[in-house]
Amino acid sequence: MKGISLLGATGSIGKQTLDILRIHPKKFKLIAISVGKNIELARKIIAQFQPKLVSVQEKQDYEILLKEFPSSIKFTYGLEGIIEVATHPQAEVLVNAILGSVGLLPTLQAIDAGKTIALANKETLVTAGHLVMEKAKSKNVPILPVDSEHSAIFQSLNGENPKNIERLIITASGGSFRDKTRDQLESVTVQDALNHPNWSMGAKITIDSATMMNKGLEVIEAHWLFNIPYEKIDVVLHRESTIHSLVEFHDSSIIAQLGTPDMRLPIQYALSYPERLPLPAERLNLAKIGSLHFQEMDMDRFRCLRFAYEAGKIGGTMPVVLNAANEVAVAAFLAGKIPFLAIEDWIEQALENHSSIENPSLETILAVDMETRTIAQQFHKL
Numbered sequence: 001m002k003g004i005s006l007l008g009a010t011g012s013i014g015k016q017t018l019d020i021l022r023i024h025p026k027k028f029k030l031i032a033i034s035v036g037k038n039i040e041l042a043r044k045i046i047a048q049f050q051p052k053l054v055s056v057q058e059k060q061d062y063e064i065l066l067k068e069f070p071s072s073i074k075f076t077y078g079l080e081g082i083i084e085v086a087t088h089p090q091a092e093v094l095v096n097a098i099l100g101s102v103g104l105l106p107t108l109q110a111i112d113a114g115k116t117i118a119l120a121n122k123e124t125l126v127t128a129g130h131l132v133m134e135k136a137k138s139k140n141v142p143i144l145p146v147d148s149e150h151s152a153i154f155q156s157l158n159g160e161n162p163k164n165i166e167r168l169i170i171t172a173s174g175g176s177f178r179d180k181t182r183d184q185l186e187s188v189t190v191q192d193a194l195n196h197p198n199w200s201m202g203a204k205i206t207i208d209s210a211t212m213m214n215k216g217l218e219v220i221e222a223h224w225l226f227n228i229p230y231e232k233i234d235v236v237l238h239r240e241s242t243i244h245s246l247v248e249f250h251d252s253s254i255i256a257q258l259g260t261p262d263m264r265l266p267i268q269y270a271l272s273y274p275e276r277l278p279l280p281a282e283r284l285n286l287a288k289i290g291s292l293h294f295q296e297m298d299m300d301r302f303r304c305l306r307f308a309y310e311a312g313k314i315g316g317t318m319p320v321v322l323n324a325a326n327e328v329a330v331a332a333f334l335a336g337k338i339p340f341l342a343i344e345d346w347i348e349q350a351l352e353n354h355s356s357i358e359n360p361s362l363e364t365i366l367a368v369d370m371e372t373r374t375i376a377q378q379f380h381k382l
Contacts, residue, residue: 052088116142
């Protein structure tokens with residue numbers, strides 16, 4: 001039985017991870033969790049799974065829960081608590097499903113502790129891919145992708161020699177506004193943006209899907225996960241979200257992974273790897289689907305995807321700025337403070353005003369991240 005530590009247990013990926021644990025109670029045991037502000041859901045998770053360690057975001061919630069549950073469950077809070085969850089000695093696998101750049105330090109600490117990393121936190125590789133992959137290699141720690149696209153590539157590469165890769169092809173649903181012109185995007189609302197046609201995800205990632213920043217972050221992740229240059233990573237619009245990604249080899253063969261849009265599949269595969277476990281889920285019926293559609297990505301229509309490619313190719317601290325500016329801008333949009341298209345403008349301004357620092361240390365990455373957020377908030381008077 002594998003011991004599991006879960007960061008972000010009350011989020012979308014966290015809740016679906018718990019579904020997998022419920023389906024396979026003899027395969028996995030929840031050892032430690034971190035939660036944000038959804039304390040009501042946290043109570044239910046604690047009562048059902050009885051983890052040994054629980055970390056919450058706020059000290060006041062820590063004090064409340066401490067009084068409610070038996071002393072056999074340890075409670076903590078803040079960043080130190082998240083790191084304690086990530087490195088719990090009885091956990092073999094860390095599922096990092098926490099949102100934002102706060103997921104970086106726990107990942108690095110978990111690698112040092114020899115944990116297998118099931119990674120759903122995009123910011124870890126986007127902001128510090130060189131540090132994370134180098135440390136994982138030196139510690140012989142597997143980094144297993146949880147994103148459906150990267151899991152598809154990972155599965156398609158099973159048994160293959162990476163030297164034979166011609167290119168990676170990442171599919172994109174197009175998000176909530178894939179059929180709207182840029183003129184039509186002027187008046188879209190937060191609720192419009194949160195109405196994703198294919199996937200059920202958290203608010204931030206759904207907005208990122210609408211801007212196509214989510215796909216841009218995935219391109220940067222793929223670069224680090226599979227050690228592939230950006231020139232060999234393509235994105236194609238695929239409305240049905242049936243083919244999750246593809247790998248083309250230098251003999252012209254293409255291998256793809258297909259399935260229904262259900263995040264539990266890549267989550268379970270990361271937890272069970274190299275074993276495959278049964279999953280009670282909707283089966284893919286190609287005859288019922290009838291046809292699949294693909295089209296090239298328009299980099300002028302989806303400017304955030306272009307920004308991500310450009311930032312990734314420049315490298316250094318440029319992806320740090322890309323990610324930080326995007327997080328601030330998306331939060332402002334979700335709060336109703338800026339219109340949808342302003343998200344792109346904020347990111348572009350932040351990138352244009354930054355001089356990239358090559359091969360940044362962890363300290364530099366954290367400093368640039370904080371500086372970018374501060375400048376964006378002050379400039380726009382948030």
